[in-house]
Amino acid sequence: MITQKMKYALKAVMVLGDEKAAGGRAMRIEEIATRSGAPKRFLEHILLEVKRAGIVGSIRGRSGGYILIKEPAQISIPNLMRLIDGPIAPLPCLSRIAYQRCEDCTDEATCRIRRSFSELFWTYLVMIESLTLADLLRGDAAGEMIPLVAPGAEA
Incomplete structure (x- = not known):
């Protein structure tokens, strides 16, 4: 099983991926938290780790925030x-x-x-190993993964 921290990380990069596809503006952490449903205090630590890995970048200033700097298909x-x-x-x-x-x-x-x-x-x-962020972004709803098991079925 993936941890809750990993789910928050996936949701955050999916939100940033959706934003990149829509024009690519930088997003403040509060907006990422709201759109992903992840608590802001967890996202701060998670996004710092993801930033150090070169997946997201940050921009300072009034219109600053986080942006996805890698293409979704390149994010394993x-x-x-x-x-x-x-x-x-x-x-x-x-x-x-x-x-x-x-x-x-x-x-x-x-x-x-x-x-x-x-x-x-x-x-x-x-x-x-072949799964990328681009695969997740092709889901039915922006920012959410496709269910692998039909509702009511056992996993």
């Missing part, structure tokens, strides 16, 4: 997830970016837990 959702939440692998020994041997593991080659989770994780990675 899994990279954003790693930036906000850290590694996305279910086990540290499966992480490509933050690999660590499991403390209690005696042999990775024969570890049945690692083998089982690796098959699931690599399938997940194949699907998610």
Whole structure:
């Protein structure tokens, strides 16, 4: 599961992506918070992280605010997830970016837990690695993601 912090980050960059498509003016954090439904106090920290990563920029002054400086198709959702939440692998020994041997593991080659989770994780990675902000922005409603499960169905 993604964290609430990651959901706020996605909503904020989606709002900035929508604004970029509509003309690209800078948006004040209060407006981003209102349009995304994310609390302003969380957005301040999140947008600073996203800014340091070179995804958004900020403009000072009266008409200043935040702007999306990368094209939505160049903003990788899994990279954003790693930036906000850290590694996305279910086990540290499966992480490509933050690999660590499991403390209690005696042999990775024969570890049945690692083998089982690796098959699931690599399938997940194949699907998610190509996901970009542009994909999210093509949703039905501006600033919101498309539901993957029909209403009333179990997830």
